[in-house]
């Protein structure tokens with residue numbers, strides 16, 4: 152992990168334009184604010200291009216996609232490409248319905264994405280590999296996740312991240328893993344979506360993509376472990392606000408989770 156990436160985010164507070172789903176908007180905004188970024192959620196077709204043009208990165212998340220949202224997502228992605236800022240695509244639930252699958256194809260045909268991030272079911276679908284899914288959740292599959300990450304990266308000429316107990320990420324044909332995290336992350340809705348925003352914030356810093364992804368993933372997982380170790384945690388409900396708090400901490404503070412005192 153390169154702590155300078157996190158320091159750079161906190162110093163510059165990059166504006167991250169989100170075209171994201173209705174379930175996670177508030178959680179995502181609060182999580183990104185805590186981490187040090189500056190969120191804006193704007194998905195009207197009338198303003199998507201302009202908003203992306205003044206942002207430092209764009210997150211496209213299809214979690215509660217409608218046909219009009221899709222046009223705005225493509226417009227914002229094109230603005231980001233025109234401006235040369237990063238785009239993170241989260242193809243939430245892409246394997247669940249043909250509508251989502253077709254929408255993601257249209258986004259990928261029109262927008263150059265810096266990173267495609269999703270769970271194993273989502274990335275397996277983009278790789279053309281069967282994975283059992285349940286709505287927006289990945290259930291189980293036989294595919295090798297490292298190979299899936301690589302195949303999606305090659306097909307769409309992007310970096311990729313597959314989240315789960317172990318995260319796999321692929322940059323320039325190289326596959327890497329992250330083991331930090333906590334099972335309670337899988338018990339709060341939007342933990343994958345917020346990670347997309349944290350990744351986008353890290354992508355605005357002047358470091359290489361491999362370091363940016365590794366830092367975002369490791370920090371996020373460490374913040375979760377730290378939060379989960381708090382003596383007041385009784386389940387996912389009490390974990391959530393402690394996790395938001397932990398996203399604002401320094402790496403050295405998160406690594407003192409044994410006694411969980413700041």
Ligand SMILES: Nc1ncnc2c1ncn2[C@@H]1O[C@H](COP(=O)(O)OP(=O)(O)O)[C@@H](O)[C@H]1O
Pocket residue numbers: 269270271287288289314315316317318331332333334335336337341342343344346371372
């Ligand atoms: N069993 C687990 N143990 C530790 N971390 C996990 C576990 N499951 C998911 N995570 C973490 O939770 C975050 C969201 O991942 P995931 O649940 O796969 O995404 P999504 O919400 O998009 O399905 C990631 O940071 C991932 O590393």
Ligand SMILES: Cc1ncsc1CCOP(=O)(O)O
Pocket residue numbers: 172174175214215243287339340341342343344345
């Ligand atoms: C439950 C749900 N339904 C549509 S979007 C969404 C949120 C998914 O968030 P995440 O995949 O990050 O848990």
